[in-house]
Amino acid sequence: xxQVRYFAAAxxxxxxxAEEVSGPTTTGALRAALSAxxxxxxxxxLPKCALLVAGARAATDETPVPDxxxxxxxxxxxxx
Amino acid sequence: MTDVSxxxxxxxAESVTRxxxxxxxxxxxGAVVTFRGVVRDDDGGRxxxxxxxxxxxxxxxxxxxxxxAVGTETGLRVAAVHRYGHLEVGDVALVAAASxxxxxxxxxxxSLLVERIxxxxxxxxxxxxxxxxxxxxxx
Numbered sequence: 166x167x168q169v170r171y172f173a174a175a176x177x178x179x180x181x182x183a184e185e186v187s188g189p190t191t192t193g194a195l196r197a198a199l200s201a202x203x204x205x206x207x208x209x210x211l212p213k214c215a216l217l218v219a220g221a222r223a224a225t226d227e228t229p230v231p232d233x234x235x236x237x238x239x240x241x242x243x244x245x
Numbered sequence: 246m247t248d249v250s251x252x253x254x255x256x257x258a259e260s261v262t263r264x265x266x267x268x269x270x271x272x273x274x275g276a277v278v279t280f281r282g283v284v285r286d287d288d289g290g291r292x293x294x295x296x297x298x299x300x301x302x303x304x305x306x307x308x309x310x311x312x313x314a315v316g317t318e319t320g321l322r323v324a325a326v327h328r329y330g331h332l333e334v335g336d337v338a339l340v341a342a343a344s345x346x347x348x349x350x351x352x353x354x355x356s357l358l359v360e361r362i363x364x365x366x367x368x369x370x371x372x373x374x375x376x377x378x379x380x381x382x383x384x
Contacts, residue, residue, distance in 0.1 A: 173299050173369035174381040213384060239301070243383035244327055244368030245282050245339050245359060 168235040169199065175214055175238040178207040188234065192216050193226025195236065215239045250312045252305045252368070254330040257281075257337040261326055265342045269322040274344035276351035280359050282339035284332045288382075292375040296382075298329040298338065301367035308366045315361055319354045321345050325362055338370075 167188035171179045179199070186198060195216070200208040216223045217237035218230050230236060249268040266277055284296050301307075308327060316323050325341040332338055341362065343354035370382045 172301055172367070173371070174384050177381075210384065237301070239367060240369055240381065241383040242364065242367055243370045243381070244298075244366050245363040 167195070167230055167232065169195075169238065170235060171238045172240065174210050174240045175207065178210045179203045179238075188230055188232040190230045191226065192218065192223040192228040192230060192236075195230055196226070199238075210240060211238070213241060250305075250309050250324045250326065252300045252308060252327045252329055252366075254328065257326060257328050257340055262337075262340050265324045265326055265340045268324040269342045269344040271322060271344060273346060274322070274351075275346055276348040277342060277344045278348070278351040278355040279340065279342040280355050281337050282341075282359070284334050284336050284338060286334045288372055293334065293372050294375050295331060295333045295373045296338070297331050297371045297373065297379075298327075299369045299371075300327070300329040304329075304367050308362065311361050311365050312358070315343075315354065315358045319343075319350070319357065321350060321354045323354055323358045325358060327362065327366065327368060329368060 166185040169186055170183045176182050196211055200211055217239055219234045249264050266279055286293055312323050312325055321343055323343045327339050341358050343351050343358055345351035371379050372382055373379050
């Protein structure tokens with residue numbers, strides 16, 4: 166399984182701070198699966214989010230997501 | 246020099262600003278520039294009552310890395326503390342400081358540090374408006 170953690174606007178849109186999805190997969194397929202699971206609220210936010218796979222920012226939709234990995238869904242940063 | 250740099254949910258009082266400034270001070274530094282980011286009562290014409298900041302569990306580590314990177318790139322001392330949690334108008338959200346021999350380099354390093362913190366540290370904020378609505382900033 167893959168552990169998905171949602172932050173800020175992504176957590177609000179998904180309605181959960183974290184959940185498990187089946188793996189392995191790719192970042193593109195994971196985005197599609199999460200959008201399908203949570204509907205348009207997350208679907209609007211997710212394209213603006215970066216995915217952090219096991220601590221590294223995924224550069225493309227083809228980035229592998231191994232089974233057991235933690236994926237963070239990160240909306241655009243807004244500190245300061 | 247960057248030991249003081251962190252994120253915290255406690256109020257950024259004057260003592261925190263002093264600690265950040267002292268972390269960058271040095272006998273050869275004739276210029277210490279400090280930036281304070283403060284919650285504003287307005288965003289694009291809408292009245293704001295407060296901001297809710299959220300920090301990723303790695304935010305403190307990333308903030309320290311950013312301070313180290315800016316310090317290495319500029320060859321200067323820099324430090325910063327970022328707050329999270331609920332802040333009211335007028336509350337300090339960020340204290341960032343840089344020092345140099347002379348003011349120009351210190352101003353530039355402090356500005357660079359703030360830009361890099363905003364771009365790279367995983368922190369988010371939600372604006373609360375007076376009409377009861379709220380909105381995540383940057384989405």
